[in-house]
Amino acid sequence: MSNKQVTLSTKKYMPDPNYRKEAWCKDAEHAYQGYITDPDGFWARISHELEWFQPWETVKEWQYPFARWFINGKTNVSYNCLDRHIAGHRRNKVAIFWQGDDGSTRSLTYWQLLREVERFANGLKSLGVGKGDTVCIYMPNVPEQIIAMLACARIGAVHSVVFAGFGSDALHARITGAGAKVVITADASIRRGKTIPLKPILEEALINATSVDHVVVLRTQTPKISLLSDFERDFYELMEESDKNCAPESMDAEDPLFILYTSGTTGQPKGIVHTTGGYMVGTYYTSKYVLDIKDSDVYWCTADPGWITGHSYIVYGPLLMGATIFITEGTPDYPDAGIWWKYIEKFGISIMYTAPTAIRMFMRFGEEYPNRYDLSSLRLLGSVGEPLNPEAFEWFYHTIGKGKLPIVDTWWQTETGMHMITTMIGEPMKPGFAGKPIPGILIDIVDKEGKPVPPGISGQLIIKEPWPSMVRMVHQNEERYRLYWSGPENSFTASDLAVRDEEGYVMILGRSDDLIIVSGHNIGTAEVESALVAHKAVAEAAVVGIPDEMKGNRILAFVLLREGFIETPKLKQDLLYHVRITLGPIAVPSEIRVVDSLPKTRSGKIMRRVLRATELGEDPGDLSTIEE
Template sequence: MPEKQVTLSSKKYLPDPQYRKEAWCKDAAHAYQGFLTDPDGFWGRISQELEWFEPWEKVKEWEYPFARWFINGKCNMSYNCLDRNAAGPRRNKVALFWQGDDGSERSYTYWQLLREVERFANGLKSLGITKGDCVCIYMPNIPEQIVAMLACARIGAVHSVVFAGFGSDALHARITGAGAKIVITADASIRRGKTIPLKPILEEALINATTVDYIVVLRTQDPKIDLLPEFEKDFYELMESAEKNCPPEKMDAEDPLFILYTSGTTGQPKGIVHTTGGYMVGTYYTAKYILDIKDSDIYWCTADPGWITGHSYIVYGPLLAGATIFITESTPDYPDAGIWWKYIEKYGVSIFYTAPTAIRMFMRYGDEYPNRYDLSSLRILGSVGEPLNPEAFEWFYHVIGKEKLPILDTWWQTETGMHMITTMIGEPMKPGFAGRPIPGVLVDIVDKEGKPVPPGVSGQLIIKEPWPSMMRMVNQNEERYRQYWSGPDNSYGASDLAVRDEEGYIMILGRSDDLIIVSGHNIGTAEVESALVAHKAVAEAAVVGIPDEMKGNRIMAFVLLRDGFTETAKLKQDLLYHVRITLGPIAVPSDIRVVDQLPKTRSGKIMRRVLRAIEMGEDPGDLSTIDE
């Protein structure tokens, strides 16, 4: 996409100076200069706020495109999240509040959460799980999901969490891709008052998944479903038969912590591998110094642990920072659009980190619902998943923030593991702009020749230097990993378009590759296209993202039918249902267009930008490469 001039607003909001005085990072410019002066010293000092069984010998080694961080340091993520807090004054502090869709509640102190994790970790060991084995977790947003993640981290098992909204084919690809030995699931999830069975989806996904030895099932429904005793184990029965104490495994800083699959542009999801030490330091640093979590905070990130936001900013970062976290099964508009504001009042939530999709939905319902509740406990607002458009920023700032709360519009990716760009607490805020690179991160915006573009001109966003929580590999695909680091001067290409203003504030303009961000979820065009083509009626398919006021983008599909099939309303419904069953509801197109041909280059590559431009009534641009 060519660079172009972008008209930028100069509007800004100045937060109360008290925020900067009380923030963990009181002077972002000074902190950034300190990082530039001594990058390794900067990260080394952050790492010393955590506990290491054996100290690291060197902060990093960078042999393009591979990095190693905290060389020869030995640590454990679970230990730093739990034992380190339970051994001190946070022992009886609530680590986790949970609110069920049916009104049920649970809470765990750091000490209680530690004991649950130890027992479940020993349960996994009793099934033969050892350091380096992969465990797949396919569960709803409940405490047991977090227990399972931390238990894996405790014994050195590599977890691969799969969002419970995925269908059987997507789940199968992630189980087999990671080579999971055990899958942990629940019999069902609860959404909008309805019970959604999960185990039948898993059973279908396990066909030809030859690496799986056992499944562990959390049985929540009455009557309890029957289990096959040789293959299926009850979650709590496994814990009850296990020893209470489980010493943490001594992990090398570069030992893998988890694999998280993100939608790919080539059909097969990419397994992003994150390691223990660097990811631990990066998520701790950003939870404390960017989100500004204090001991007095009740912190709520509305994401799901099935995504990177849930890994970094529901589970690991906040627990490393000693936070009290809140999670819930509840959707934002059930039983009405006031339910989340009700929880903020009920639990005294002070840091609220959510998605632009949710904010835009609340805007549609109006000010009435939030105005019913006392939101005075709120101290900081955050946004994640996609760019926060100026209109949503204004509503969030005025209606929820009462024109006084700072808003953190955070840009980062599954691959980065941690925040990279935002407006630090206490800094002036600009609607539509994420902000500047945080201390510890070096970025630029460049043209197609790799030269930095001037302010006001769009270009490709790149990251110029490695950072601790960077992914280490794409699972079983070194070439795909290398492609990330193929930017100018061996930089990391973020595949996002961006523009910078005169003060260095960065506005993210959107994806430049074949990913579609729908309600904050990354959907690969190729995955949806593959699902459509798998239907007997479809010869070829192409999908594009179309801007949507609520979701950010919606999926539009174009299909060529095989001979013998004709366009009918019933066929379209069958195709939508097929995608839903295959990939899950998040990947279902908003509409399907039956076409006679798809625009392609002479080499056969579908020109999705042409389809998108036609759909939006725009100029499709250069068509010189199209195959007539």
């Protein structure tokens, strides 16, 4: 990591003062000082806005690098997402609006959602699933995916959701890594009007997955696919055979809620473990005070529940707030580039939380499509997944927000579980800057010696104090967990480079490790390289991320061929297809280059930064350790 002077823009937009007056957080600076004065008291006050079956005794215990939050508190996240609301005025409020790719719609009130969750929870129990067992969920973005997640939380089962775009090898690694007892899937997903079979991918992934006792299948196709009666069960038939009442399991605050696998830099994906109490408090807090969700809102996060954004800000945080959420399995440009704006008009969506990749795609189509629709229901815009570049900010602010709406550009990670840095509602917005650390979070930017860098100088972003929704463990890999807390003075290393200005606003510059963010998805270089090397023609492979105007980054692969193989267009297509069926379409390189050698250190480590710098025409930096 090198520390560079970064030229920072001073441009800012001042929001209408009424936004601050009406926001849940009316004075971010005052709230931040309250946190600094009494950190535990700050989090205690937030926790008391939720319901506990048994009150916690101590806010936190911190024994580096392990934290426990809300000690001895007993609660249930499903109860707080559902039962807590139906006891009051939200009983018949819509919890979920769903829009299918084919134009069909569905809605579920909080009462109806609770009934579905309870029956499916009992169905899981009938399959032998109990507290502490792991359930893998491999489904498209449909209400049943949320029902399955909440049902697991209700009975104390640990869910591990896998994005439905992953291929069989990636799915197999996640099923076996988590030791899933049951896998929940759908027969197919629908994308751009096309049916994409999921069950055949799962069937291949289940080979040698000895932990799996049962598969539950949501059958949407006609005629219905046949099931292996002893091993496979229909999603709704399982529910119909189950009792309608299921009391929530009393969960200790530190009991695991879910495992979510994120791409690793050493080949195997990492199973990030989040626990019940702290994650619940963190996602509730940020859904309320960052996203400013109100009872009157229709809220849309455009992510997929297969990623942490979907966990935290489609499912748990908004439902803890009693929000009406909108979800869709459709894509942003099908059947045309106006479909998302049509949804906003149709459902009266007031908060839109999306990715810079989508914003840049819409920029390419211009203002024609959004201008066809009435977007006046919108009151807040949000960005997530990667840095929001200034040009995308400007388009989002002026074209969609009409030069009036606040934009909360959020920085956080799978490991943090919740927002960490943003511009809170009512604060001045600066294009290109995420903002300041939110109340409750203490960060710094340091050089390679661990010393804080001055404004305008880039450095490594670190988090200096624990927070409630922090990762508790990497599943079956304590050594990897400890690496997260290997920063200066035992801080959390975020593996992101950043710079801040004189006012403390933080700009995220990108990853400092071997992860590539493509269209908001974290892709591990090692996973793609492993898939390439698994092909009989490839001896070695190296993968780098190259900036892309639309996707943020694209994947460029360099390969050395084995003896007896020669470079042909057909071989390159075979390699791309091999990655596609192994990891899924999101991990397919945009280009494969056949080379005679790769830059390596004397110890044999591939120097990806040299490949990337050469490709971009940049200075590759220190080459003293290169072999040749």
